[in-house]
Amino acid sequence: MAMAILRRLGQTLFVLFGISVLVFLVFFATPGADPTARIAGRNASPQTIARVRVEYGFDRPLPVQYVRMMEKLFVTRDLTSYVNRGEKVVPEVFQAAPVTVSLVTGAAAIWVLAAVAMGTLAAALRGTWVDRGLMMLGLVGISIPVFWLGQVANLLTQSRYHDSWLFSWVPGLGYVPFTQDPLGWFRALVIPWITLAVLFVGIYSRVLRADLVAVRGEDFMRTARAKGLSPARVLLFHGLRTSMITFVSLFGLDFAQLVGGGALLTEVVFGLQGVGRLTYQALGNLDLPLIMATVMYSAVFVVIANAVVDMLYLLLDPRVRDGRA
Amino acid sequence: MTTAFPSSPAAPSSAAAGRASAGPWRTAGRVLLRNRGAMASLAVLALVGVACLLAPVYARDVAHTDPFTSNVAGTVMLDGRQLDIMQPNDNPLHLGLSPIGPTWRVPAYPLGADSQGRDVAARLLYGGRNSLLIAFSAAALCIVVAAGVGIVAGYAGGVVDAVLSRMMDIMWAVPVYLFAISLSIVTVSQGLRIGPFTVASDNLLIPICIIALVYVPYAARPVRGRVMALRRSEFVTAARGLGVPGHRIVLRDILPNVTGTLVVLAPLMTALALMAESALSFLSIGVQAPAASWGTIIQDGEGLIYTRPMVAVAPGLAIIVVVLALNILGDGMRDALDVRDGDRGRG
Numbered sequence: 260m261a262m263a264i265l266r267r268l269g270q271t272l273f274v275l276f277g278i279s280v281l282v283f284l285v286f287f288a289t290p291g292a293d294p295t296a297r298i299a300g301r302n303a304s305p306q307t308i309a310r311v312r313v314e315y316g317f318d319r320p321l322p323v324q325y326v327r328m329m330e331k332l333f334v335t336r337d338l339t340s341y342v343n344r345g346e347k348v349v350p351e352v353f354q355a356a357p358v359t360v361s362l363v364t365g366a367a368a369i370w371v372l373a374a375v376a377m378g379t380l381a382a383a384l385r386g387t388w389v390d391r392g393l394m395m396l397g398l399v400g401i402s403i404p405v406f407w408l409g410q411v412a413n414l415l416t417q418s419r420y421h422d423s424w425l426f427s428w429v430p431g432l433g434y435v436p437f438t439q440d441p442l443g444w445f446r447a448l449v450i451p452w453i454t455l456a457v458l459f460v461g462i463y464s465r466v467l468r469a470d471l472v473a474v475r476g477e478d479f480m481r482t483a484r485a486k487g488l489s490p491a492r493v494l495l496f497h498g499l500r501t502s503m504i505t506f507v508s509l510f511g512l513d514f515a516q517l518v519g520g521g522a523l524l525t526e527v528v529f530g531l532q533g534v535g536r537l538t539y540q541a542l543g544n545l546d547l548p549l550i551m552a553t554v555m556y557s558a559v560f561v562v563i564a565n566a567v568v569d570m571l572y573l574l575l576d577p578r579v580r581d582g583r584a
Numbered sequence: 585m586t587t588a589f590p591s592s593p594a595a596p597s598s599a600a601a602g603r604a605s606a607g608p609w610r611t612a613g614r615v616l617l618r619n620r621g622a623m624a625s626l627a628v629l630a631l632v633g634v635a636c637l638l639a640p641v642y643a644r645d646v647a648h649t650d651p652f653t654s655n656v657a658g659t660v661m662l663d664g665r666q667l668d669i670m671q672p673n674d675n676p677l678h679l680g681l682s683p684i685g686p687t688w689r690v691p692a693y694p695l696g697a698d699s700q701g702r703d704v705a706a707r708l709l710y711g712g713r714n715s716l717l718i719a720f721s722a723a724a725l726c727i728v729v730a731a732g733v734g735i736v737a738g739y740a741g742g743v744v745d746a747v748l749s750r751m752m753d754i755m756w757a758v759p760v761y762l763f764a765i766s767l768s769i770v771t772v773s774q775g776l777r778i779g780p781f782t783v784a785s786d787n788l789l790i791p792i793c794i795i796a797l798v799y800v801p802y803a804a805r806p807v808r809g810r811v812m813a814l815r816r817s818e819f820v821t822a823a824r825g826l827g828v829p830g831h832r833i834v835l836r837d838i839l840p841n842v843t844g845t846l847v848v849l850a851p852l853m854t855a856l857a858l859m860a861e862s863a864l865s866f867l868s869i870g871v872q873a874p875a876a877s878w879g880t881i882i883q884d885g886e887g888l889i890y891t892r893p894m895v896a897v898a899p900g901l902a903i904i905v906v907v908l909a910l911n912i913l914g915d916g917m918r919d920a921l922d923v924r925d926g927d928r929g930r931g
Contacts, residue, residue, distance in 0.1 A: 277754035289770045290778045402907035407900035418890040520762040558758045
C-alpha cells in the first residue's frame with residue numbers, strides 16, 4: 260500500500276518533469292524563427308531583444324535555458340510580459356483561476372446529475388424507445404462544438420428571447436464574484452454551466468449506460484436479484500454503485516483537464532475572465548510568456564490532480580488497494 | 585475476432601465455418617449494411633463531401649461570386665430588384681450597415697453575407713473542403729503514427745515499451761486543446777523551417793500535423809493493448825517457435841489483427857479532428873484568412889451573432905451533422921467488427 264503510493268508519487272514527479280520539458284521544447288526548440296523575437300513580441304526594439312536574449316539565456320545551451328525558464332515560472336515567479344509592459348504573468352494566472360473553478364464546478368454538478376439520471380433511466384428501460392432516444396440525445400450532445408452552442412445560447416438568452424419571461428433574468432455577459440453577490444454569481448453562470456455541461460452529459464450518460472448493462476450479468480447482481488430485491492433496488496444500489504467506479508475516475512480526469520484549460524472556449528464565448536480567456540487574449544497579441552505560463556501551470560495542475568485522484572482511488576477501491584486488480 | 589493463422593484444411597470446424605461465413609471483413613460489411621443508422625450516416629457524409637467538392641462550381645457558375653474578396657459595395661438581384669449587400673440597420677435611426685440576411689433564394693445569397701459582404705453559402709462550401717480535408721488527413725496521419733507507436737511498443741515490450749508509453753503519458757497529460765494551441769501559436773506566427781524545407785504559416789499541413797500529433801497518445805493506447813494481447817496468443821508463440829523473424833510476425837500476424845481496431849478508430853478520430861480543427865480555426869490559429877473553414881466562419885459570425893445569426897449558425901449545423909454522422913458510423917462499425925477496447929477514454 261505505502262509502496263504503491265510511493266511509486267505513484269515517483270511517477271508523478273517524472274511526468275511533471277517530462278511535461279515541463281515538452282512545453283519548453285514546444286516554445287523554444289520548434290524549428291523556425293529565433294525564440295527571442297517570439298518572447299519580445301511584435302515590433303520589439305533591438306534593445307528589448309538584446310535584453311531578452313541575456314535574461315532568458317538564449318545565447319547559452321538549451322539545458323541552461325530550460326533551468327532559467329523554470330526558475331522564472333516556479334521559483335522567482337517574475338516572468339514578465341513584453342506585450343503588456345512589465346505585467347507579471349504568474350499572479351495574473353492566479354487571479355483568473357477562481358473564475359475558471361466557478362465555471363467548471365457548476366458545470367460538473369450539472370453534468371453528473373444529468374448523466375446519472377439519463378444513464379440509469381436508459382439502462383433500466385434498455386431496448387425501448389426511451390433508451391434509444393436518450394442515447395441519441397447524448398450523441399447529439401457530443402457532436403455540438405461548445406463555442407457554437409455558447410453563441411446560440413447567447414443569441415437566445417441575450418437577444419431573441421431576452422425580453423420574454425423565459426430569459427429576462429439573464430444578466431449581461433461577464434463574471435460576478437461569489438463573495439460580492441452570490442445570487443448574481445449564480446445568474447451570471449447558469450447559462451455557461453449548462454453550455455459546458457452538454458458535451459459531458461452526452462459522454463457520461465453513454466458510458467454509464469454501457470457499464471450498467473455490462474454489469475447486469477455479474478454474479479453479485481444475480482445474487483441480489485435471487486434474494487428477492489426489487490429490480491430498481493438492484494439497479495440503483497448494486498449496479499449503479501459498481502458502475503460509478505469508472506464514472507468517478509473519468510470524472511477526475513475531465514474535471515482537472517477542464518480547470519486546466521479545457522474550458523477556454525466556453526470562457527471566450529461568455530466573456531468570463533478566467534485562465535482560458537487569459538490564454539485567448541494572449542493568443543491575440545502573441546504574448547508568449549503569458550501563454551507559456553498558463554499552459555505550464557495548467558499542465559502541472561492536471562498532473563497533480565490526476566495523482567490525487569489515483570491515490571484516493573487506491574484508498575477507496577479494495578481490489579486496487581490489495582493489489583488484486 | 586479475426587485470427588490470422590493459416591487455417592488447416594483438416595480441421596472440420598473451420599472448413600464448415602468457411603462455407604457459412606465469407607471471412608471476417610465480409611461478415612462485418614454485411615452487418616454494417618444492415619445497420620440503417622450507419623448507412624444513413626454514410627449517405628449524409630457522401631452528400632456533404634460532394635457538395636463541398638462542388639464549391640467552385642457553385643461560386644463561379646451558379647452564384648457568380650468570389651467568396652475570398654471583400655464585396656461591401658456589391659449588389660444582388662432579388663425578385664427583379666437591385667439590392668445593396670450592405671444594408672441600413674433595422675434600428676430606428678438606421679445607423680450603421682449590416683450585411684444582407686438570408687434570402688433563402690439560390691443563387692442570391694441564400695444564407696446572407698458576412699461582414700465583408702461575401703456569400704456565406706459559398707464560403708460554407710469552401711470552408712467545408714478545408715475542414716473535411718484537415719479532419720480526414722489528420723485522422724489518417726494520426727492513426728498511421730499511432731499504429732506504428734502502438735505496435736512497436738506492444739510487440740517490443742521492455743525498455744522500448746516503457747519509454748514510448750511514458751512519452752505518450754506525458755503528451756496526454758497536457759490538456760489536448762492547450763497542447764494544440766501552443767503548437768499552433770508557435771507555428772502560425774512564423775511558419776516552420778526544418779532544414780531546407782519551409783512550411784508557410786498558412787499551409788494546411790500545419791493544422792493537419794498538429795491535430796494528428798496531439799491525438800496520437802489517445803489512438804495508440806488501444807492499439808498497444810491489442811498488440812500485447814496478440815503477442816501472448818498461441819499463433820504468435822507458434823510462429824516464434826517456427827523461427828519466423830520478428831518483422832514478418834509483425835507484418836503477417838500482428839498487423840492484420842490490429843486492422844479492425846484501426847478501422848473502428850477512423851471515424852471517431854475524424855470526428856475528434858474536425859472538432860479540434862474548428863476550435864483552432866475559431867481561435868484564429870487554424871486555417872488562416874482569407875481561406876475559410878467552418879471554424880473561421882463561426883468566428884466571422886461572432887460579431888454578427890445578434891443581427892445576422894445565420895453566418896455563425898450555418899457552419900455550426902454543418903459541423904454537428906458531420907460529427908454526428910461520423911459518431912453513428914463509428915458505433916456501427918464497432919458493433920460490426922466487434923472490437924471491444926475496455927479502457928479507452930475519450931478526447
